Amino acid sequence: MKAAVCYEFNKPLVVEELDIDPPQRGEVKVRLAATAVCHSDIHFIKGDLGGKLPFVAGHEAAGYIDEVGEGVTSVKPGDPVVVSLLRSCGQCVFCNTGRPNLCVARWPLDTESRLHNKRGETVAHGVRTAAFAEYTVVDKSQVVQVPKEMPLDRACLLACGVITGFGAVVNCAKVKPLSSVVVIGIGGVGLNAVQGAAFAGAYPIIAVDTLDSKLKAARAFGATHTLNVAKEKDPVKAVRQLTSGGGADYVIVTVGNTAAVRQGFSMAGRGGTTVIVGLATEPVSASPMEFIDGEKILTGSFMGSTRLSVDVPKLVALYQAGHLKLDELITARYPLDQINKAIDSVVKGEALRNVIVF
Numbered sequence: 001m002k003a004a005v006c007y008e009f010n011k012p013l014v015v016e017e018l019d020i021d022p023p024q025r026g027e028v029k030v031r032l033a034a035t036a037v038c039h040s041d042i043h044f045i046k047g048d049l050g051g052k053l054p055f056v057a058g059h060e061a062a063g064y065i066d067e068v069g070e071g072v073t074s075v076k077p078g079d080p081v082v083v084s085l086l087r088s089c090g091q092c093v094f095c096n097t098g099r100p101n102l103c104v105a106r107w108p109l110d111t112e113s114r115l116h117n118k119r120g121e122t123v124a125h126g127v128r129t130a131a132f133a134e135y136t137v138v139d140k141s142q143v144v145q146v147p148k149e150m151p152l153d154r155a156c157l158l159a160c161g162v163i164t165g166f167g168a169v170v171n172c173a174k175v176k177p178l179s180s181v182v183v184i185g186i187g188g189v190g191l192n193a194v195q196g197a198a199f200a201g202a203y204p205i206i207a208v209d210t211l212d213s214k215l216k217a218a219r220a221f222g223a224t225h226t227l228n229v230a231k232e233k234d235p236v237k238a239v240r241q242l243t244s245g246g247g248a249d250y251v252i253v254t255v256g257n258t259a260a261v262r263q264g265f266s267m268a269g270r271g272g273t274t275v276i277v278g279l280a281t282e283p284v285s286a287s288p289m290e291f292i293d294g295e296k297i298l299t300g301s302f303m304g305s306t307r308l309s310v311d312v313p314k315l316v317a318l319y320q321a322g323h324l325k326l327d328e329l330i331t332a333r334y335p336l337d338q339i340n341k342a343i344d345s346v347v348k349g350e351a352l353r354n355v356i357v358f
Contacts, residue, residue: 167304198222
């Protein structure tokens, strides 16, 4: 099978033939139809988050079950599925208390790989999924079946970008109707945070970015106000003016930038909640008095606090009913051979979501 392999951090991926082993007990092999390019993949490819080389990245995918390992009865060959990095054992304290996205189980694929190059070297499953490839092997809990009529180039967006942004608002922050929401960073995840806020009945919904093109897109997804921080002298003051002087009830930070987290925390009003979604890696500085005096909350959201097998079917139903935008998220589609071009387009800010189609 063909796959895009990262052999050196911050270098172009190498598209080459790999060998893939059969799925082991509890695993499934998926023939992929589409994989979107997510900023998290780019962080790993650049080496921002470390990791073992070589590896295949890609984690926002959809395809068809090709083969099932021993003990798998939840899906069968031919079933169309969304493939996510989320795994759940169904037995740990988090799985048993409704928070499977925080599952603490250890898996064979944490230390093993089903991928090998033609020189006999082991190639790691990057971002738990290794979906920049024609096939992948994942744990059975990483797939959820979708209706046959669901287009898989749109279904793949439900594996990460949609559930992360939408879920950060609806599942994690639990935004209340008529509350004010700021979304910092209007990429694929940020746009879904915007439409999650609109779905929750928030007002105002303030989209914050440095590009007017992305702010225009935010309007189409439900933003009531936009703020270009590259042009605004005092973005925090501007947010306060848009929220009757008090600051926002909720701030969702979707960019992996510590300065943006600090700015977002300042935009939140008394009693406000700031949710970190983007993969910022530097420490955040804040005085304890900011928490005490204003009872402000600073928290994180991993994959939108998503219950994969529960939330994905609901989001599919919303899409099919015309209440969830997916088509509008896709900027362009590329074959696997052009994956480096697709990634470069995302890095330059030219795309919301580029999708690799097989």
